[in-house]
Amino acid sequence: MRDVSLLAGVSRMTVTRVFIRPDHVLPETRERVQRAVLELGYVPDRAAGSLATQRSGFVGLVLPTLSNGNFAAMVEGLTEALRTAGYELLIGYTSYSVAEEERQVHTVLSRRPEALVLAASAHSATMRRQVAQACIPVVEVAELPDDPIGHVIGFSNYAIGRAAGDFLAGLGHKRIAAIGASSDGERRDLRGEARLHGFTDALLAAKLPADMVRMEGDIPFSFTEGARIMARLLDEAAPPDAVFAVSDLAAVGVLMECRRRNIDVPHDMSLLGFGDFEIGQQMVPALSTIAVDFDDLGRRTGELVAELLQHDDPSGIARTDVGFTLIPRGTTRASVP
Incomplete structure (x- = not known):
């Protein structure tokens, strides 16, 4: 100095x-x-400086995974917005484990962040107490929880599943499957489960059977898991004529399994994913999907965090639904004859 x-x-x-x-x-x-x-x-020396100013200069972020392209896009938007406001991110990930989320949040809070961003899920009671005692702004993202810890910026995964089911049923399909990851007791993909619940309700509302809605894959739900579950569905006596995968990555695996068996997509099988990943856009045929603008979600989250940190007593609790868009491409037909 x-x-x-x-x-x-x-x-x-x-x-x-x-x-x-x-x-x-x-x-x-x-x-x-x-x-x-x-x-x-x-x-x-930021550590020494924070003792004098009572400001650490960073915001904590805890995600289920770092390998998901949508979360990566969200981190980019969040980082850009926070840097503009003079803050940096400290990131932890949970591998979809509630217990690991508790540990990661404890670790982040021990470094005295000025705010905390969480990918909303089934938080433990201990974690909720830790966050409440920290007395800092909290924003939950990528879901619209019924019992939020703080502010919320996200979308309804249940509504996404419902829209997927309505769409495929509306094309005239009668034997519709949906695939997602299963819980191993410690790890759960709660967002994927919510999409499958919405999808199931859509099938039942259309008076269609829901026996091919499967939660069987490992977490994270991957190309391999999609292909493996699709192989089992195709081996059944009455295989599906349409499939919804809770992730584009698994949907690409489904498409590859159909290729291996000479099943024409979309003539013999419609396929719909979620996430709008780049690989799905480049497949032949291009993958029909449901998209959320995760970069915008991250940017809006960063702007909200910066606003909360500028006001000691912000009025009200923000709850923002960023919505989603269904994008029909080459893996779904206009209608089934």
Whole structure:
């Protein structure tokens, strides 16, 4: 700090302001300090600074997985919005385990984040108590929970499943399957389960059988799992004529299994996924899917967090439904003869 202040020709207090409250420093002075920092290779001690300012400068984020492209897009949008407001992310992931979520949240909170973003799921009672005692803004994303911890920005996975079932039934299909991951007791894909529940209700409302709605795959639900479950469905006495997969990745596996068996998609089999992943867009035929703008979801979450941190007592609890879009492509026909 002394060396930076001497090189820049300013006081140590001015150097501190540049790091903590840069908008309170004249642009030309701020530029001199930043040039001195670069020249000297100075790295501020954020831990020590947070003791003095009571600000850590970061926001905690806990996700089920880091391998999902949609969550990656959300992280990008969230990071961009937070950086604009002067915050950085500290990320943990749970591998879809409620117990691991509890541990990850405890670890993040021990580093005193200024806010916490959670991918909404079945949080443990202990985790809820930890978050409540932290007294920081909390935003849950990628779901619309009935009993939220704090603010919510997401979409209804149940409604997505319902829309998928209505769509395939509306095409005239009669033997419709849906596939998703099963619970192993410790890990659960609650969002995928909610999509399957919505899908089942859509079939029942259309007076169609729901016996081919299967929760059998491993978590995370992958290409291999989609192909494996589809193989079993095709070996049944009355195989399906349409399939909904709770993830585009599994849907691609389904498409590959149909290729191996010379089943024409969409002439003999309609296929619908969720996620609008790039691989589905590039398949031949291109995958019909249901899309959510995760980049926008992340950006809006970051903007909300920044707003909450600027106001000590924000009014009301935000609950934002970002919605979804069903995108018919080459794996579904206009109608079934």
